[in-house]
Amino acid sequence: MIDLRSDTVTRPTEGMWNAMNRAPVGDDVFREDPSVNALEEEISLLFGKEAGVFVPSGTMGNQIGLKVHTQPADEVIIDELAHIYHSEGAAGGLISGIQLRPLAGIRGVLSTGQVKDAVRSRNDWDPHSSVVALENTSNMGGGTCYGIETIRDLYQLAGDYNLALHMDGARIWNASVATGTELKEYGACCDTISVCFSKGLGAPVGSMLLGSEKKIKLARRYRKILGGGMRQAGMLAAAASYAVNHHFEKLVDDHRKAKKLAETISESVFFEINPDDAETNIVLFRVVRGTVSEALDWFASRNVSMIPFGGNTIRATFHFQITDNDLDQAISAVETYNGI
DSSP states (O other): OEEOSOTTOOOOOHHHHHHHHHOOOOOGGGTOOHHHHHHHHHHHHHHTOSEEEEESOHHHHHHHHHHTTOOTTEEEEEETTOHHHHSSTTHIIIIIOOEEEEEOOBTTBOOHHHHHHHOOOOOTTSOEEEEEEEESSBTTTTSBOOOHHHHHHHHHHHHHTTOEEEEEETTHHHHHHHHTOOHHHHHTTOSEEEEESSSTTOOSSOEEEEEOHHHHHHHHHHHHHTTOOOSSTHHHHHHHHHHHHHHGGGHHHHHHHHHHHHHHHHTOTTEEOOGGGOOSSEEEEEEOSSOHHHHHHHHHHTTEEOEEOSTTEEEEEOOTTOOHHHHHHHHHHHHTOOOO
16 A cells, blocks of 8 residues: 555664664663663754753653643644644643634744734733744645744744744654755744654654753653653664654655645646645645545555545645655556546
């Protein structure tokens, strides 16, 4: 099966298995795992942040990121398509006692004007704005990227109002490749950033929350409280490091393949997409004749797996284990689709 459901479905390569097998390990809760310590230092340096903490998932990284910046009854300004809002089980309310204020950005991207208008007054009866949370790239926006100038402006705005800026950078690697933005430029424009190793980079498990030493010290305590303290996690850290150093450069090819599929879809009378919206590795398209179920069944019968993505929308997501032959087969499935 040509698996375009997500970029989380990759399997470790032989080189990654070898790196995992060779990794020295220790007890990470005691800060004694040399591979985890090395990864935290490596990724902190890449983004120009003081410190990092390795966590099992992007959701945990995001939720700890919000936790270190907020008090109960605070409010987080966020786009209405954001992963934190849609796909993290209302964890902000449960874990931190905060509420989210979703705004209607453009394909998951907020403007400075929107954010400025959403900042609350500091009245006793108002929720207190404390964080601006961005997702880069935006999953539900179709892999859209924030421009670095917009991020800088939002970071400046947040600082002017004494707010923190947290970035959900699960696919920040894709944004960097697509826009030519250095990772340190992103790091300089946020207080905390959560980055994922198990999506396009292809590691089996893991994310990292980055920030100041003070915030990450607090984050490490919250990680333990939330059950994220890991012991001999060096094998996972080695896989993550291998992914960054060997698979990061492959993302440009994922983007090329996504664009080519999007262009093919745009030529079909059964589907609707603006191919220019395929900025990175995610392709969102609408079924305009027939149903989503019919289309997915057709693709599955041609050995291509995609997922429904709400309403009449389908998502296809590319990763480095999708070959050009796989792409050709997906393109053929689109070209031969007849709506039944």
